Amino acid sequence: QVQLVESGGGLVQTGDSLRLSCAASGRTFAGTMGWFRQAPGKERELVSAISAAGDAWWYAADVKGRFAISRDNAKNTVLLQMTSLKPEDTAVYYCAARSTGDIEYFARHYDYWGQGTQVTVSS
DSSP states (O other): OOOOEEEEEEEEETTOEEEEEEEEEEEEOOSSSEEEEEETSSSSSEEEEETTSSOEEOOTTTTTEEEEEEEETTTTTEEEEEOOOGGGGGGEEEEEEEEOOSSSOSSSGGEEOOOOOEEEEOO
């Protein structure tokens, strides 16, 4: 059974940092892995994604320069280092994986999902 388990969310203040971790079990993912987020009343959006080999990545415009994604294929994990957090970063963050394939921007292209971890940034 494939599982993606996120950890690392929490309540922080503006300007603080958090590191989200996603551990995958049940199979090795040969495709893109990404982090989405969903704030109340908003659609789920891609925050960042990284290619299977870890040599290509994508960031949403409002997190570029503040967030960094990485993956360790030997450990089947993907990390999202978040710095200079802002209240507008508040959301549930989801880890997602594609079975195969390159970076895609929409949730429907991802095959597996974690349960989500709450990130709350207070002003």
